[in-house]
Amino acid sequence: MTMVVRLRLALECQLERDCGLSFTEYHALARLSEEPAHTLRMSSLAAVTDCSLSKLSHLVKRLESWGLVRREPDPTNGRFTNAILTEAGYAKLVASAPAHARAAQALVIDQFTAGELVQLRHVSERVLEAVKTSDWSPGLL
Amino acid sequence: MTMVVRLRLALECQLERDCGLSFTEYHALARLSEEPAHTLRMSSLAAVTDCSLSKLSHLVKRLESWGLVRREPDPTNGRFTNAILTEAGYAKLVASAPAHARAAQALVIDQFTAGELVQLRHVSERVLEAVKTSDWSPGLL
DNA sequence: AAAGATTGACTAATCAATCTTT
């Protein structure tokens, strides 16, 4: 587990220093940017960022106060709230991504051959599957 | 990274439910129990639990308030503080370890053959080494 | 002065309670 903890700490550290974003804040922006309309419902965003809805709500409030995201009710169904990446949010992400990608590259990708990386992907998939079917569903996922 | 995040969340969830301890609290107790005298300096314990000294100080205060650990100044050098596992703390750990070990076993170990586990260990070691020699030293390690 | 550790103020996360829309 040490490796799991330290790898995450290193990546958190890089993001904090280079862009002033937490790991989860960064990934929320990244997930939104992958959507066609740079938009995702709060509940969907919570799922893909491994956040509880409550945590995400607080987090998006913060991102909104920084002008990186805005929220508006889904026009087609008022009980959904859409989180939308702003221009500034997208610019922030574009500015932040290269350094983060370099860090991940250096810490993980560069350590292995192409064949090992394939292996590693299998490993991850099996562990993820085991986690998903386990009793230990972390809060609201 | 998703796998790294979710695996940790699942293990945190198990510990919280089954023993009412956070991941770091559990590991602090576990590290102390591995020492001959169930004792470690605060600074050493911080290093092996991947905590800042400040975080560990708050955390140990909590463990102390629960009667699981006590602190006393090192008799040989007054600027060190020793964290010492109490009887109750050891009992708590003994009661908690099996379920936690089973969870880790189920989520990781059981997913692989013996050969793959050896591979996995190599993977971890290489990533750890890369993290250690990187610019992104997470706070005070 | 430097190392080890603690403290207090601030920021973030969690949990239960609440509010809104369907």
Added chain:
DNA sequence: AAAGATTGATTAGTCAATCTTT
């Protein structure tokens, strides 16, 4: 009533400032 989301109170973590011992 149920789903989606937010809020507010408590608890944990971070950061800078402080205290103690060497």
